[in-house]
């Protein structure tokens with residue numbers, strides 16, 4: 460055959476494939492979610508997220524020592540409180556476990572990027588992300604509580620706060636409060652296009668945050684919508700978000716790409732608990748190679764346009780990437 464173009468020439472050897480590879484995943488792209496609990500010497504595997512743990516602060520710090528060595532992009536912290544109430548007031552308690560963890564981590568590892576998830580659902584007795592009145596999650600009352608929560612994290616030393624509640628106007632409320640109190644340099648990573656997704660199931664077991672009644676579809680987005688995601692992102696940027704996020708990631712790669720094309724802003728994607736658990740379960744059955752599938756998933760998310768990826772594989776993949784180099 461007299462073929463001018465033979466694309467296989469650039470696929471023939473590992474070295475040439477490496478040379479022309481467009482998307483290169485690095486440990487610095489990855490953010491690792493961590494679940495911190497009260498107590499000491501606690502390391503309990505989360506049954507719905509094998510390989511992830513509820514950690515008390517002492518053991519969390521040991522885990523972080525490893526992550527720092529691996530050059531991971533950062534961590535996002537979720538606190539598991541002992542007490543819940545109607546409003547979720549533990550969320551902004553300066554002595555709650557997330558605030559304690561931020562203080563301690565920043566003291567020992569000042570260079571590690573520490574992000575905190577700002578939401579009320581772990582702290583409310585009903586499990587919704589805001590205050591409830593007449594069976595409906597109230598937007599404007601909730602904003603004040605979210606602002607207080609973000610401020611308590613900033614005071615504890617968080618580099619970045621990540622509101623995940625999907626109330627209208629929360630980025631503005633948080634930005635204003637942080638600025639008023641002298642935390643102009645605390646960044647906001649907004650969960651801007653956060654869908655009402657069934658893929659959060661395993662996380663809710665990990666965070667004890669499933670809604671007791673109803674679901675989150677009056678505040679999280681309808682999976683059928685795409686233009687709405689762009690409107691949400693635009694609003695968050697106007698309100699002062701520094702980084703915007705699409706969540707989940709794999710079922711929403713089209714949204715990631717549209718967001719990347721439309722806005723020249725750092726873009727994050729959350730490779731959520733269900734995306735992880737699916738592959739983990741299939742791998743346990745011997746149906747998939749976990750490492751290869753994870754690597755392909757994360758590379759695809761980056762290729763779609765997200766330069767920051769929150770993933771439960773962060774540590775495993777960072778280790779693999781270090782080994783490959």
Ligand code: PBG
Nearest residue numbers: 578580623658659662731732733
């Ligand atoms: C809190 C929050 C959730 C996740 C991150 N922050 C759960 C939810 O909205 O129900 C999900 C993360 C995951 O599934 O990995 N609102």
